[in-house]
Amino acid sequence: MKHFYELSSMAERIVDAAESLLQQHGYNGFSYDNIAQAVGIKKPSVHHHFATKSDLVVVTVQRYTHRFREQLLHIEGRHADAIDRLHSYAGLFQATYAANRRICVCGMLGAEIQGLPDDVAAEVARFFSINLEWLADGFKICTAAKQIRACATADALAQNYLCALEGAMVVGRGTSSIQGPQVVGTTFMATIAL
Amino acid sequence: MKHFYELSSMAERIVDAAESLLQQHGYNGFSYDNIAQAVGIKKPSVHHHFATKSDLVVVTVQRYTHRFREQLLHIEGRHADAIDRLHSYAGLFQATYAANRRICVCGMLGAEIQGLPDDVAAEVARFFSINLEWLADGFKICTAAKQIRACATADALAQNYLCALEGAMVVGRGTSSIQGPQVVGTTFMATIAL
DNA sequence: GTCTATATTGTGATAGAC
DNA sequence: GTCTATCACAATATAGAC
Numbered sequence: 001m002k003h004f005y006e007l008s009s010m011a012e013r014i015v016d017a018a019e020s021l022l023q024q025h026g027y028n029g030f031s032y033d034n035i036a037q038a039v040g041i042k043k044p045s046v047h048h049h050f051a052t053k054s055d056l057v058v059v060t061v062q063r064y065t066h067r068f069r070e071q072l073l074h075i076e077g078r079h080a081d082a083i084d085r086l087h088s089y090a091g092l093f094q095a096t097y098a099a100n101r102r103i104c105v106c107g108m109l110g111a112e113i114q115g116l117p118d119d120v121a122a123e124v125a126r127f128f129s130i131n132l133e134w135l136a137d138g139f140k141i142c143t144a145a146k147q148i149r150a151c152a153t154a155d156a157l158a159q160n161y162l163c164a165l166e167g168a169m170v171v172g173r174g175t176s177s178i179q180g181p182q183v184v185g186t187t188f189m190a191t192i193a194l
Numbered sequence: 195m196k197h198f199y200e201l202s203s204m205a206e207r208i209v210d211a212a213e214s215l216l217q218q219h220g221y222n223g224f225s226y227d228n229i230a231q232a233v234g235i236k237k238p239s240v241h242h243h244f245a246t247k248s249d250l251v252v253v254t255v256q257r258y259t260h261r262f263r264e265q266l267l268h269i270e271g272r273h274a275d276a277i278d279r280l281h282s283y284a285g286l287f288q289a290t291y292a293a294n295r296r297i298c299v300c301g302m303l304g305a306e307i308q309g310l311p312d313d314v315a316a317e318v319a320r321f322f323s324i325n326l327e328w329l330a331d332g333f334k335i336c337t338a339a340k341q342i343r344a345c346a347t348a349d350a351l352a353q354n355y356l357c358a359l360e361g362a363m364v365v366g367r368g369t370s371s372i373q374g375p376q377v378v379g380t381t382f383m384a385t386i387a388l
Numbered sequence: 389g390t391c392t393a394t395a396t397t398g399t400g401a402t403a404g405a406c
Numbered sequence: 407g408t409c410t411a412t413c414a415c416a417a418t419a420t421a422g423a424c
Contacts, residue, residue: 024308024309025222025306025308025309026220026222026305026306028219028220028222028223029222029306029309101308103305106368107305107361107364107365107368108305109368110364110365110367110368111220111297111301111302111305111306111364111367112219112220112223112305113367113368114218114219114295114367115218115219115223121368121370124368125368125369125370127368128365128368128369129369132369149385151384151385151387152381152384152385156377156381157381157385159362159365159377159378159381160358160378160381160382160385162361162365163357163358163359163361163362163364163365163378164354164357164358164361165357165361166361166364166365167301167356167357167358167359167360167361167362167364168353168357168361169305170301170304170305170357170360170361170364171301171304171322171353171356171357171360173304173305173307173308174300174301174303174304174307174315174318174319174321174322175319175322175323175326176315176319183350183353184353184354184357187346187350187351187353187354188354188385190345190346191343191345191346191351191354191382191385191386192385193345
């Protein structure tokens with residue numbers, strides 16, 4: 001399997017298309033032909049770059065997770081305060097949702113997880129683990145610094161925050177809401193504020 | 195379109211199968227042949243009961259929503275206290291998730307909403323509206339009775355609670371967690387407790 | 389790398405016999 | 407109500423020419 005660092009420019013465009021289609025229609029909702037049309041080549045040419053659909057999606061999720069980690073680092077660079085970092089975190093989901101109500105790649109794949117290839121499922125689990133760990137670290141700092149009320153463990157708060165944001169994308173879509181995950185994140189942070 | 199009240203026993207079994215398949219694989223993840231095998235008839239016989247897939251799914255969601263409302267009424271009958279009612283609400287999601295990690299029919303369809311037939315999308319929106327309204331009423335009572343901290347509006351709390359529970363099913367699946375939405379609901383209620 | 393052509397299987401849906 | 411047979415099409419994937 002190719003690493004997303006060594007993708008040709010066409011392979012990169014294919015992954016771009018796959019990411020977008022995954023966010024809008026899910027694993028079972030797009031085909032190699034959709035990809036082919038999106039990037040302007042024929043179906044078999046897509047197979048030349050990614051032999052199987054599961055290959056393509058694994059690489060797509062790996063790149064998605066990698067970029068997410070870059071964003072987390074970016075937040076750490078911009079905000080010294082843990083509360084500010086956690087607040088900014090919701091902005092990552094908001095930015096995705098604001099782009100034509102796209103949802104998190106792993107939120108979509110999490111819903112579809114039964115019937116997904118094992119290697120895809122493993123990447124989804126990895127994405128959530130990374131996020132839960134990052135969030136838990138943030139909530140630990142807030143708790144230790146007494147910046148939030150001691151109402152739950154850092155792990156439980158991390159889980160709640162992530163679930164609320166992922167759920168906000170799904171519910172927002174279901175209700176055709178223009179309002180995105182940010183407001184849900186803001187409410188959550190308000191409920192645990194001192 | 196048939197109403198779910200006047201379904202023959204075979205039609206009922208077909209809707210049972212559709213509900214289960216929707217919760218596990220989503221709209222794009224099951225076929226009429228899957229249904230046929232689940233209930234032990236052939237594919238064209240399924241079409242005899244539900245002419246199109248969108249017909250079948252609309253009726254399935256309508257019945258699902260109806261049963262959910264029955265459960266809400268049941269909760270109101272068992273609990274006089276609004277806090278208890280809201281806590282019980284999470285149990286509805288927990289029961290679904292406990293059955294082989296199934297997720298909410300409308301959580302799944304909400305994620306897939308792009309590309310779904312319009313009449314299906316309308317039923318999904320209706321499910322969420324009903325739930326948000328019921329929850330908002332509960333949080334209004336809690337707020338008025340000063341049973342919770344005044345940290346957000348009742349509408350915002352309702353939205354947060356529903357999103358957290360829907361998200362918990364998706365994230366739980368993605369991480370192969372045995373722990374379900376109940377614990378997320380409990381954490382949320384703890385964060386707004388006095 | 390890209391293409392045409394094709395294999396194979398699955399899909400939603402219909403016709404018409406029983 | 408159920409079946410066999412079939413349609414028209416879309417899916418993932420491969421072979422092999424250019």
